[in-house]
Amino acid sequence: MQNISIVGAGVGGLTTGIYLQSEAYQVTIYEKNDHPGGKMDTIQADGFKFDTGPTIVMMPDIYKKPFADTGVNYEDYFTMIRVNPFMDVWTDGEKIPLSSDLADIAKVFEAQGETEMLGFLKYLTDIYGKYINAKNNFIYQSFRGPRDFFNLKTLWHAYQLKTFSSSYAAIKKNISSTNLQYLMSFQTLYIGISPFNGPSIYNIIPMIELIYGVWFIKGGMFQYAKALEKRFIELGGQIVYQAEVQEIAVSDQKHVTGLKINEEFETADAVVANADFPYTMTNLLGVADKAKGKYKQEKIEKMDYSMSCFLLYLGVDKKYDELRLHTIKMASDFEKNVADIDHGILPEDPSFYVYNPSVIDDTFAPDNQSALYVLVPVANLKENNNWDKEQIDLFAEKIIAKVENELALEGLSRHIVYKNIYTPKTFESRYNSAFGSTFGLKPTLKQSNYFRPHNKHAKIDNLYFAGASVHPGAGVPIVITSGELAAREVMKDN
Ligand SMILES: Cc1cc2nc3c(=O)[nH]c(=O)nc-3n(C[C@H](O)[C@H](O)[C@H](O)COP(=O)(O)OP(=O)(O)OC[C@H]3O[C@@H](n4cnc5c(N)ncnc54)[C@H](O)[C@@H]3O)c2cc1C
Known part of the structure; x- marks a missing residue:
């Protein structure tokens, strides 16, 4: 088992690739988009730069691990800065700075x-x-x-x-x-x-x-995706971009033979799927439903999916120095806000999160301007699929007004010179995330730990999984761990 193909260059796929390539496997990653990182993505437009997905860096040692474990110094690939106090949280009209200093x-x-x-x-x-x-x-x-x-x-x-x-x-x-x-x-x-x-x-x-x-990763989160890509390529790995996998081909319902991509067949000794697990099982796995083991179609549809997000990326021709890197404004009725999301109701008075990287890094926006990221937790598409243009525009307007008033960002709406919006539908179409959920399968007790999909398929002897919907779960450090675990499963079988 020497030639390994990976579906997807998200954090999970890149990490698996690094571990396998460093053990002399020949790894090719096929990625539908034209750059690495998956949801650890970026928008660069009109002089502004945005991280579009993850922004909060926790468990720094795990970010360093794929580099340390393959014999290099992470500092040659990316730079980390500690942020403290790390967040302002507004709750019940009071602003509380959160610090990691006891x-x-x-x-x-x-x-x-x-x-x-x-x-x-x-x-x-x-x-x-x-x-x-x-x-x-x-x-x-x-x-x-x-x-x-x-x-x-x-x-x-x-x-x-x-x-x-x-x-x-x-x-x-x-x-x-x-x-x-x-x-x-x-x-x-x-x-x-x-x-x-x-x-x-x-x-x-x-x-x-x-x-x-x-x-905080200097230059933004996307620098970490670039760092993983760089390490993978320098170990001899190959990435093929704009290569949307159509099928994971299986012989005798139990052995992967390769991938179908753009109507061409590429052989592989084993495949690691980093594309979202439920999407992979539904759309890519070329076997009869009964050969899928525990995760047959009916079960996949019935599983619980995590929340999604509505995101605004705002280029603003003004700097807000008083706005911390991370700010959370909790809804006045937080419990109702979260219950509404669970029930597919678009919250009237939502909680929101604002990321203001321009306050510590001047590569995000031109001088005296800022690149703001506003995230509102909303239901996934299984619970609420109503994201037409009118709904999007209305919700965006409402959120901008809330951010301006509740965080006292004077004149925000007048100073917006660039705007981009992601809805749950963007996550579905851009990354093939099932039901547009941003964090994969919901980590309920029934879907955590041993009960989350495993890193190796139970019935197909050379199919493996890395990513947020499989063990151990979502969030960048946990997905890095998933990538390592998937690579170790491949090695165990060899
Ligand atoms: C808005 C948002 C905010 C977040 N905030 C944080 C945070 O602050 N801190 C944190 O730690 N985590 C955060 N997360 C979670 C974290 O980003 C994810 O858990 C993690 O990046 C998921 O990585 P992954 O490898 O599982 O999947 P993905 O990033 O989804 O990667 C899967 C890859 O597979 C590709 N793909 C899919 N189908 C195919 C196909 N058929 N053929 C080829 N390629 C395919 C996709 O294009 C994608 O590149 C956030 C996520 C989002 C969306």
């Missing part, structure tokens, strides 16, 4: 009383223990068959995660102020699931922000 964050909790501080420390102790457990026993571990999970040791570790309550309920046990509860639980939205019904294990996200800090 002395600073203590002030926020102590200001509400020592009991709240005690609750915060209890939360940290508890969740740090669970994080170590998850890291050592689940996140960096791939699964194949039932025995990998249903054994006494692993079941005991799973039980210790005590993840049956929701993120919000778990926080509420220790902290009584509603504002502080929201402050420590909204982060599940980073992986497209509500804190009010998402498993409590995802409370590790705010802990990771606080303990390991938040970082």
